[in-house]
Amino acid sequence: MDEIKSKIKVFLTRYFRNCELTDDDDIFEQGFVNSLFAMQLVMFIEKEFxxxxxxxDMDLSNFRTINQMVSLIQKKTTN
Incomplete structure (x- = not known):
């Protein structure tokens, strides 16, 4: 789980510089995500994992926070 979080955080920090995201920060609510970035995020998750x-799976609730992304990835990799 920590490795998954680490990879997601590295990806997000490339785009959200000068912002320290916690595992439960809502990246949509904070205004970081537009439709193009949302697709980049999905493509990153598919390729990386x-x-x-x-x-x-394309429900915003699966991508709002690092913890929610980790949960989705864990569900998809254990099935």
Missing amino acids: AITIEIQ
Whole structure:
């Protein structure tokens, strides 16, 4: 789990410089995400963790926080 969080944090800090995100910060609520970045985030997760994000996974609640992304990745990699 820590390795997953670390990889997500490294990815996000490339885009959200000068911002220290906690694991439960809502990146949508804070205004960091636009539609282009949302697609980049999905593509990063798919490629980095060798999973496929299905239509039913495309719920904002799966991507709002680092913890929620980790949870989605864990669900997808244990099935």
